[in-house]
Each structure stands twice: as C-alpha cells, then as structure tokens.
Amino acid sequence: MIELDNVGYNYGGGELLSDVSVQLSPGSFHFLTGPSGAGKTTLLKLCYGALTPTSGRVRAFNMDVNGLDRDQMAFLRRRVGVVHQDCRFLDHLTLAENIALPLTVSGKEISHEEANLRELMTWVGLVDRMDALPPELSGGERQRAALARSVILSPDVIIADEPTGNVDWEMSQRLLRLLVELNHMGKTILVATHDLSLIRAAKNQVQARVLRIAKRQLTLAGADL
Amino acid sequence: MNKIKSLVMGDAQADRVVPPTGFTAQLTLFVSGAMAFLCVFALALSLASGRVADRWADELARAATLRINAPADQKSAQTQAALRILEQTPGVASARALTSEEQAALLSPWFGSDLPLQSLPIPQLIEVIEADSGYDAAGLRLRLQTEVPGAVLDDHTRWRRPLVDAALALRRLSVVSIALIGGAMAAMITLAANAALSANAQVIEVLRLVGALDSYIAQAFVRRFTLRAIGGGAAGMALGLIGVVLMPAASQEGGFLTGIGFQGIAWLYPLVIPILGGAVAYVATSRAARKKLGNIT
Numbered sequence: 001m002i003e004l005d006n007v008g009y010n011y012g013g014g015e016l017l018s019d020v021s022v023q024l025s026p027g028s029f030h031f032l033t034g035p036s037g038a039g040k041t042t043l044l045k046l047c048y049g050a051l052t053p054t055s056g057r058v059r060a061f062n063m064d065v066n067g068l069d070r071d072q073m074a075f076l077r078r079r080v081g082v083v084h085q086d087c088r089f090l091d092h093l094t095l096a097e098n099i100a101l102p103l104t105v106s107g108k109e110i111s112h113e114e115a116n117l118r119e120l121m122t123w124v125g126l127v128d129r130m131d132a133l134p135p136e137l138s139g140g141e142r143q144r145a146a147l148a149r150s151v152i153l154s155p156d157v158i159i160a161d162e163p164t165g166n167v168d169w170e171m172s173q174r175l176l177r178l179l180v181e182l183n184h185m186g187k188t189i190l191v192a193t194h195d196l197s198l199i200r201a202a203k204n205q206v207q208a209r210v211l212r213i214a215k216r217q218l219t220l221a222g223a224d225l
Numbered sequence: 226m227n228k229i230k231s232l233v234m235g236d237a238q239a240d241r242v243v244p245p246t247g248f249t250a251q252l253t254l255f256v257s258g259a260m261a262f263l264c265v266f267a268l269a270l271s272l273a274s275g276r277v278a279d280r281w282a283d284e285l286a287r288a289a290t291l292r293i294n295a296p297a298d299q300k301s302a303q304t305q306a307a308l309r310i311l312e313q314t315p316g317v318a319s320a321r322a323l324t325s326e327e328q329a330a331l332l333s334p335w336f337g338s339d340l341p342l343q344s345l346p347i348p349q350l351i352e353v354i355e356a357d358s359g360y361d362a363a364g365l366r367l368r369l370q371t372e373v374p375g376a377v378l379d380d381h382t383r384w385r386r387p388l389v390d391a392a393l394a395l396r397r398l399s400v401v402s403i404a405l406i407g408g409a410m411a412a413m414i415t416l417a418a419n420a421a422l423s424a425n426a427q428v429i430e431v432l433r434l435v436g437a438l439d440s441y442i443a444q445a446f447v448r449r450f451t452l453r454a455i456g457g458g459a460a461g462m463a464l465g466l467i468g469v470v471l472m473p474a475a476s477q478e479g480g481f482l483t484g485i486g487f488q489g490i491a492w493l494y495p496l497v498i499p500i501l502g503g504a505v506a507y508v509a510t511s512r513a514a515r516k517k518l519g520n521i522t
Contacts, residue, residue, distance in 0.1 A: 015507035050434070050522050071438050073522075088431045092244040105437035149435070195336060 265465025
C-alpha cells in the first residue's frame, strides 16, 4: 500500500529522519512510537504526501509520490484517510458537514449519502451531535469525528496522528476499538502514539507491529513492550 | 459553455465550504459598480467626441464661407459677381448667398432677435459647398481680389483643425480612461481576492487535506468574485445610463457638451460593461487563486 524506501527528511536544520524504509502491506496494523519531536508526524506526512522526502522514495498504491502533480495528490488523499493531531475541522460548518467534507469536495451529492453518513455517525457515537459546530465539541468527540471524516470515502489506508492525545483512558480505548474494527474490515492502519499502554491494550485485540523512531532511525520494536 | 453554466449555477455545497465574507463582498460590489458607472461616462464621452470629430471634419471640410464687405450700394452687385465667379470655379459644387433671415438667425445669439439688420452694414455671406475633387483656394482668392475687392474667402481650415484635433484627443483620453478603469478594477479585485484567500488560508489547507482539487477550491472564490463584479457592474451601468439619459438632449445652442450620450445602436454598448467586468474579475481571481494555492501543499 505505502512503501518508504531509504527515505530521509531534512527540515533545513539538520536531518530529522534518515534511511527510513518501511512497507505498509494491505490489512496490516502498525503503531508508530517514539519520543516527542522524534519525527512521528513528519513520517506520517511523508506517507500521505504533505511533505516530500529530501532523499529516498515514497510509493503509494504503486505510484511515486514525488512525481505526482497537484491533482494526482488530491486523488491520493482521497484514498488515504488521515486523522490529524488537531483534527482540522472547518469551524463554520456543522459536524455532519465536516464529516461529509471529503464527499463534498470530491463532487458527490451529499443527499445520496445521507444514510451512510448517519450510519457512520452512529458508529462513532455522534449521531445526536450532527448539528453541533466543531468548537462546541469535547476532545473525545472531536477525535471520533475526525476518524469518521477520515473513513467516509472508504479509503484503503487510515493514518492517525496521536488520536488519543487529548482524551481520557476510556475514550482512547473506544477509539482504539474503532480502529481495530476498521482493521478487521481489511483497512491498513498506521497510528502514531507515544502512549505505550494503548499499544499494550491493542495487542490483545489485533496483530499489530510497532515501529519506533529514535536517533533519526526507524526500527521494528520487538515484543518487549 | 459548460464552464460558464457551472459558474453561474454554482454548487450550493461548494458555496458553503468557504465561509461568507460579508465586508469584502460589499467592497467588491461597490468597486465594480463605481467602475462601471465611470466606464459608462467614459464610453459616452468617447463616442460623442468621436462623433463630433467626424462631423466637424466632414461638414467643415466641405464648406467654406465667402464674406463680402462692401458699401450698401455695391453689395448686391459684388455678391452677384462673386456668385458668378464661384459658379465658374472648378471644384465648387454649389454656392448660395444666405438670405437676410438666415444671417439674422446667425447673429441673434449675440445681438438678440430684434436687431434691425437692414440699418446696419452687415457683410453678405455666401456659403460655398466644395465638390469631392476640391478647389484651388489660392487661385480663387486671387481672382476674387481683382474682380470682387470686398470678398474674403474663409475655408475654415484655420479653426477647424484645432477643433478636430481637440475632439480626437478627447476621444483618445476617454479610451485611455476606459483602459485605466479596467486595469484599476483588475487590481482592486486581485487585492480583494488575495485578502479573501489569505483570510481563508486555514480553510483552503483543510480542503486540500481532504482531497479537494485546486480547481474546486479556486472555483469557490472565482465564482463569488465574478458574480459580484457582474452584479455590481450591472447596477453601476444602470445608474450610469440613467445619468446619461438625464443629460440634456443634443441641441444647436448647447453645442458639444449636450451631445454627450449614446445614439441608436450605441445604447447597447454599455451592456458589455458588466460582462467585461465579470471577465476581468474572473481572470484576476483565477490568477490570484492559482498563485496562493501553489504555496499550500
């Protein structure tokens, strides 16, 4: 699905990542962990094309991400669902409109998708918050809404950046269960988190691999968590 | 054609995606309205000055005046002699002595209509209409000098040329004004579009992140600005036309100033202004959007 081949990234103030190679195969579940500032978000951005690597190659769906023009990049983003750390909602639209935004911008008629949207909002437990504006939501509600938005186009890959960053333990369990359910439906999942107990909790529910970033390198962490 | 249709019809969903910008919207409307208003007058001035220049150049080039200053007892004889000479001159299509009523009408703006012309030594005027081939003014003058000593030929070139030049210069100025109005409108709409795009940078980023094409995002802005420019332009044009309609009709007494306006088919020309304004806004906003979007991944 997504493949990084000897990828390096340089912010201009020295190398943040170097020689990173990893392959996200279809249906896999990966955690990405490491200390703050190690480059977790950067690595995720390289995966969905928000950043281009300074060295090496990123391939997504057998296409070289570096070589994509702006329109092809937009089409790539429709195939990769992303849960951003800060959710990235449009504050003037209701929650339902925000979740349906990927449908709107890809020119789909929202009225035809009403039932799907309702089902999805029920799944994340936000069906009674459809008309709320994003600033009115709690941290957990925002994260669940962001997850709902990331899957509305039924992407093959879902990338989540610290989805449990601002929520309590119970809510992070709930989000994890949603991600695991998606994985069971065949989606490829990549979750960045610094929360090791979340990773431990996941081990019982899903066959997950753990990638660790430290000292600019990406290593496959063993079962010693 | 489809592009124009989708631009006008729009997409209610897409319109919601970019938050409305009340104040900038009103400014754009105002600017395009004001520009269209000014453009109507510049256009009217340009057409009127063009018309005047054509008319003066044409009529005056074809006409000359022969003035006969002679004592009252010789005036009639000299007039007859002059008319005879003119008839024999090649290149003169016709020559006609003005009647005393016509002369009185010419003088009435200065002396009033009650003037007893008969008691004054008014020179006799002869209107000379030139044929297409033209005549030899110098030769005619020489011949008149010997046979009709009181005759003075005025072929109008002396004062016609600067007037025609002035009218042509006025027309050039109006055309330059129209170009400047278009340029100023493009500049102001670019500024407004840039402001709107900057104010919505966050929105644009989110739209790109969820997979929106550049064309989709640009369309949302381009559509708004184009429709505002057309709407404002139509209102400004309508007000401008009302202004032109209210100008006094062209009249002999008012001369050039009252001739500013449109004639016949030219009344339709201003209808192009809002459409051109829309085109200017379309191009300006598209360029601004393309530039801004290039900076966002």
